[in-house]
Amino acid sequence: MPMQAAQWSKALLADALAPVYLLVGEELLVLEAADAIRRRATTLGYAEREVLEAGPQFDWDNLARAAAGMSLFASRRLLDLRLPGGRAGKDGGAAIQAFCADPPPDVSLLITATEWSSKHESAWSKSVDQLGVQVVFQAPRPNEWGRWITARLASHGLSASSEAAALLAERVEGNLLAAAQEVDKLAILHQGGRIDRAEMERLVADSARYDAFKLTDAAFAGDAARALKVLAGLHAEGEELIGLMGWLVNQLQLVLRLASAEDFASQARAERLWPAREQLFRQALRRAPRQHWLGCLARAGRIDRMAKGRESGEPWREAERLIAAMALPRGSLSAP
Missing domain, CATH: 1.20.272.10 (Zinc Finger, Delta Prime; domain 3)
Incomplete structure (x- = not known):
């Protein structure tokens, strides 16, 4: 069963990477999660990373060759496989399943897709789920925006009252990228301390x-x-x-x-x-x-x-x- 996005940060604290990861869903959240995996890989000694862009003309034999390749530095390696449309096709599905059936030692496969729904699920994604970690990242529901913004502010070392977080949630109108950008700007504009509603109004005023x-x-x-x-x-x-x-x-x-x-x-x-x-x-x-x-x-x-x-x-x-x-x-x- 896919891991809940809320469990993701805890999963990153493991002493070793899983053999394979499938990160799918909202583009911003997927890209941030993939960046977190790459940073964790570096910390754990994955000194090499190979990017595989699986576009329409991609040769899926490249995945097997990359998995079987020797490391130049006898170190762990991360294969960064990107599926633009979320579909691997017949050849891609077979290649990913082959990797999951016999994952090479000291190699982790990171698969990312920013277009995903239940229609994308297939035999290969089930193989990934059984062997490694699959996470579907979704935008917050309407009643979750305040908590999401509070957590996002905390990741920048900021805190806000529930009223202030609600005000910001109202302004971004359910736009995930806009919300992330607003929090980034608050980290620039705010000089520390807790943000209350009045301060939030001042910071997001038409200055x-x-x-x-x-x-x-x-x-x-x-x-x-x-x-x-x-x-x-x-x-x-x-x-x-x-x-x-x-x-x-x-x-x-x-x-x-x-x-x-x-x-x-x-x-x-x-x-x-x-x-x-x-x-x-x-x-x-x-x-x-x-x-x-x-x-x-x-x-x-x-x-x-x-x-x-x-x-x-x-x-x-x-x-x-x-x-x-x-x-x-x-x-x-x-x-x-």
């Missing part, structure tokens, strides 16, 4: 610093309506566009560094991104290639010059167009 976060996060998440609403609010309140463009340029430079990196995860660690923001940028780069974000950066530079009076134009109108293009990259940018 310029906080709205700058919300603006870029909504744009990178593809939520054009929300991003444009935030931008309009900043304009109506008399916010200086120059400072806002500085933040936009900073974030566009960040997404370009991530897009140009040979290893996204390594670059994300170098940028000290929390998991929620790492996932935000992963989604943005899936929606549009590097060239699009390069065009956005060029447009941002032009708007900055307009705001400083160095170029003619309507900077706020151009800022609206930029934000729309960031959120909806199919409406490609014209040359600046």
Whole structure:
């Protein structure tokens, strides 16, 4: 039977990794759980990790070859198998079952899938469940959001009253990624101590610093309506566009560094991104290639010059167009 997500943190404290893990469900939670396994593997001496991206053209013989391969350092190894659509197919199912029937010593197989339902369950997933650990990660139910946010705050060294947690839950409206991002921002904005409702209201109020976060996060998440609403609010309140463009340029430079990196995860660690923001940028780069974000950066530079009076134009109108293009990259940018 699949392990409950609540038991997951305790399972990570074991003295050795299980032969195989299957982590499926909500993308953010799956990616965070997989990161936790990788960190635990490093602690336990798994000095080598091989990533296997099981796309449509994947050769499933690679799994058997990787499992049977010799370690360069005579150490434990972690095989990181990623199933984008959650389905292994006939060949994949057979390959995973073969691994489970005779798991090699000092090798652990981590399988992750962010698309999963009861329809994905099959003979191979049952083999994984019998041999190792299977966890299905789901978003909190409506009555669980307050507890989830409280636990998430605690993982950042923060605490909050139940009223404060409920207020934040109300604001994120059931959006898991948005909730994780809000908690990440609270870790930046809050200077320690317990957060009560009044403090939470202050921290999530429409301050310029906080709205700058919300603006870029909504744009990178593809939520054009929300991003444009935030931008309009900043304009109506008399916010200086120059400072806002500085933040936009900073974030566009960040997404370009991530897009140009040979290893996204390594670059994300170098940028000290929390998991929620790492996932935000992963989604943005899936929606549009590097060239699009390069065009956005060029447009941002032009708007900055307009705001400083160095170029003619309507900077706020151009800022609206930029934000729309960031959120909806199919409406490609014209040359600046």
